Amino acid sequence: MKLFTDKKRCRSVRTKRYGLIRSVKVRLLGQLSDHVAECPKCQKRLAAINRIEIALMLMKSQPCKMGLLARANNKTLDVLTHSLRFGAKSTLLRQAVPDTNRLEKARPFIEKILNMAACLFVIVMIKSGISNSLLDYKEQGQAVIHNYYARNLDSQMFDEIFPEDSPLTG
Amino acid sequence: MAITPTSLGLTFDLSRAESVQKSQRWVLVSMQEYGPVLVTMLWRILGDDEDVCDAYQDTFLRLAHLPGKKKPANIRSYLFRTASNAAISILRQKQLRRKHQQILTKEYKANQNAPANDLDSARLQCQLRAAISKLPDYLGDVVVLRDLAQMPYTQVAAILGIRVAAARVYRHKAIKLLASWMSKSESRDER
Numbered sequence: 001m002k003l004f005t006d007k008k009r010c011r012s013v014r015t016k017r018y019g020l021i022r023s024v025k026v027r028l029l030g031q032l033s034d035h036v037a038e039c040p041k042c043q044k045r046l047a048a049i050n051r052i053e054i055a056l057m058l059m060k061s062q063p064c065k066m067g068l069l070a071r072a073n074n075k076t077l078d079v080l081t082h083s084l085r086f087g088a089k090s091t092l093l094r095q096a097v098p099d100t101n102r103l104e105k106a107r108p109f110i111e112k113i114l115n116m117a118a119c120l121f122v123i124v125m126i127k128s129g130i131s132n133s134l135l136d137y138k139e140q141g142q143a144v145i146h147n148y149y150a151r152n153l154d155s156q157m158f159d160e161i162f163p164e165d166s167p168l169t170g
Numbered sequence: 171m172a173i174t175p176t177s178l179g180l181t182f183d184l185s186r187a188e189s190v191q192k193s194q195r196w197v198l199v200s201m202q203e204y205g206p207v208l209v210t211m212l213w214r215i216l217g218d219d220e221d222v223c224d225a226y227q228d229t230f231l232r233l234a235h236l237p238g239k240k241k242p243a244n245i246r247s248y249l250f251r252t253a254s255n256a257a258i259s260i261l262r263q264k265q266l267r268r269k270h271q272q273i274l275t276k277e278y279k280a281n282q283n284a285p286a287n288d289l290d291s292a293r294l295q296c297q298l299r300a301a302i303s304k305l306p307d308y309l310g311d312v313v314v315l316r317d318l319a320q321m322p323y324t325q326v327a328a329i330l331g332i333r334v335a336a337a338r339v340y341r342h343k344a345i346k347l348l349a350s351w352m353s354k355s356e357s358r359d360e361r
Contacts, residue, residue: 044353045349047353048349048350048352048353049345049346049349051294051349051352051353052298052345052348052349052352054294055294055295055297055298055352056298056317056318058291058294058295059214059217059295059298059318060214060317060318060320062213062214062217064209064210064213064222065219068209068213068219068222068223069205069206069209071219071223072205072209072222072223072226072227073201073205073226075223075226075227076201076223076226076227076230076231079227079231080197080230080231080234092202093198093201093202093205096202096205096206098206098209098210099206
């Protein structure tokens, strides 16, 4: 009986839809993630769907060979009627090369610009003293933690945590 | 003496050939326009050069030899549907051949049981291709056009002649089916 009610609850959580009132009243996304955290079946389902997405991404990420388009065009033109085979356009098609999009073409330049921007950012950080103040904050934070432990722990434990401050090591 | 095709030793009528060239020039125009996208889509579905060439050739042959040499109302839609169907039928043929080979030799099984990385990309892609070939046509078309041709849902719906919401639902159903088949085959391999 418990199994049946669990199944029913699982399905109801999975198939709930966002309505105008529901989206305000209930946090569906939170409910769903809470449910997935404790439901092994849903975890399996999600893992399987993620596998599909990964496989699709892998299929998409594999580039085809440069000459494939020209080869496919050639093969196709060879079986078309004589008139089409020797048309003016067919010579162009026989040498066709896949056109990469502008973003792909500009990628090396974009990467260079991003690298330069990162270097500039670091230089600006150093020049303006932001990195120094960050170091100060870090040191101050460490000092606060140090004091806190010094006040609340006995000396033996304190020496174990911060051995460099112990009197034995100097 | 008048110059005729027979006197020139031609096996076809020159004037007829000229007229065919003019009336069918749109085949070459569409090849130029949609060729690169089609090749990319076919490569993603099939993952093999020879198969891509075969499916591409098949698609344009069908286009050029439509009954009555008529131009389809929506060439783009016709091309993508035909290419996707041709590719999936090639996948199915390959699956059948592989099954047949499996029966003849038990080698494949032995290779599959070898300790392999869980995210072996080639194996994962092979499994997905096999699963896509098993999908019913109406679901397979949506996955191919949406995920492998990377078209927005509006275009997928326009090509398949369905509503955008239906395309979304079909994709969801297809992914669920693929996931369940893949996990089943995975658990079978583990055993």
